[in-house]
Amino acid sequence: MTVRLLGQDASGLEAAGVDAGLLSEIEGWAQRAVVRPPGAPVIDAHVHLGTDRDGHALSPADLIADMDANGITAAIAFPADEPGPDGDFVVANDAVARAAAEHPERIVAFCRLDPSRPFTDALDAAGAAGARGLKLHPVAQRFRPESDGCIACVREATDRGWPVLFHAGFGARALAPAFSALLDAVPDARIIFAHGGRGDHRALAAVTAGHAGTLFDTSSAALPDLVTLPPERIAFASDRPYGDHAQALQLVGSAARVAGWDEASMRAILGGNILRWVGPVRS
Numbered sequence: 001m002t003v004r005l006l007g008q009d010a011s012g013l014e015a016a017g018v019d020a021g022l023l024s025e026i027e028g029w030a031q032r033a034v035v036r037p038p039g040a041p042v043i044d045a046h047v048h049l050g051t052d053r054d055g056h057a058l059s060p061a062d063l064i065a066d067m068d069a070n071g072i073t074a075a076i077a078f079p080a081d082e083p084g085p086d087g088d089f090v091v092a093n094d095a096v097a098r099a100a101a102e103h104p105e106r107i108v109a110f111c112r113l114d115p116s117r118p119f120t121d122a123l124d125a126a127g128a129a130g131a132r133g134l135k136l137h138p139v140a141q142r143f144r145p146e147s148d149g150c151i152a153c154v155r156e157a158t159d160r161g162w163p164v165l166f167h168a169g170f171g172a173r174a175l176a177p178a179f180s181a182l183l184d185a186v187p188d189a190r191i192i193f194a195h196g197g198r199g200d201h202r203a204l205a206a207v208t209a210g211h212a213g214t215l216f217d218t219s220s221a222a223l224p225d226l227v228t229l230p231p232e233r234i235a236f237a238s239d240r241p242y243g244d245h246a247q248a249l250q251l252v253g254s255a256a257r258v259a260g261w262d263e264a265s266m267r268a269i270l271g272g273n274i275l276r277w278v279g280p281v282r283s
Contacts, residue, residue, distance in 0.1 A: 037263045042071060043274050043275060044248075046238060047076060048240065048242070049099055050079050052081045057080070066245055077096050077110065078135035079111075081137065089113050089114070090125070093122070096111070105282060109126075109132065111135070115143055115152070116142075116149045131162075133162045133278060134165070135164075136164060136165070137167040138167060145182050151182055154191075158186055158190070164189065166191060167194050169194065169199045169201075175197055175203070179208065180208075190214075191211075194219060194237070195220045195239070196218060196219075197225070219239035220239055220242070231269050232273060236248065236252055236271065
C-alpha cells in the first residue's frame with residue numbers, strides 16, 4: 001500500500017521504515033495545518049511550465065494532476081528559464097499560451113522576457129495569445145529592477161492592465177531601494193513579489209506599504225515574514241516545480257493560525273486577491 005500525505009507520495013517514508021500508524025498521524029497533523037474555507041477557490045499565483053536551464057521541469061498535464069491531488073482550482077503559469085537561442089522566450093511563451101488555451105479553466109498564462117532586450121513586440125504577441133500578466137526574473141536575466149529598460153517594460157505591461165510578478169529573493173540583492181525607485185517611476189504598477197520578498201522582506205514591505213498595487217506571494221516565503229503582512233497584501237503560491245502544493249498550503253495554514261486570519265482573510269489570500277488583478281478564471 002502506498003500512503004499519501006496531502007496528495008503527495010509518501011513511499012520514501014514507508015521505505016525508511018516509518019510506522020503506518022505514525023504516517024497516519026502525520027497526515028492528520030498536515031490536514032489540520034491547512035485552513036481552507038469551504039468552497040473557496042484556491043489560485044496558485046506562481047508556477048513555471050517547461051524545462052528550466054537547471055533541469056527542473058513541469059508539463060501542463062503534471063501540473064493539472066498535482067492541482068487535482070491538492071484541491072487547487074487554477075494556477076498562473078509562465079515559462080521556466082528557457083529563453084531560447086535568441087533570448088526572447090518566444091517559444092516558451094507560446095507553449096504556456098497553448099497550455100492555457102487548452103485548459104482555460106485551470107491555467108492562466110503570464111509571459112516572460114528579458115527587459116534589457118527589445119520587448120514591445122514580445123508583449124504584443126503574448127497579449128494576442130492570451131497572456132494576462134508578465135513575469136520578470138532579475139537574477140536569471142541579470143538586470144536591475146530600477147534600470148531604465150525594466151521601468152519601461154513595467155510601464156508597458158501596466159498600460160496593458162497587466163500585473164508583473166518579480167522574482168524577489170534567493171540570490172537577489174537588497175530589494176527595497178530598487179523597487180522603491182521602480183514604483184516611484186510607475187506608481188500605478190501592480191507588482192507581485194515572489195517568495196514573500198525573502199531576504200529583504202521587512203525593508204521591502206515597509207517601502208511598499210503605501211502602494212496598494214503590491215502583493216507578496218507565499219511561495220517558499222518565511223513564516224515570520226508572512227504573519228507581519230496584512231492579508232490583503234498576500235497571494236497564495238507554490239513555485240512549482242521548485243515547491244509543492246502540499247507544503248505551500250501547510251505554510252499558509254500555519255501562518256493563518258499564528259496571525260489569526262479569519263475566513264474572509266483566507267478567502268482573499270487563497271484566491272481573491274490575485275483574481276482581482278487577473279480577472280476570473282475562464283470556463
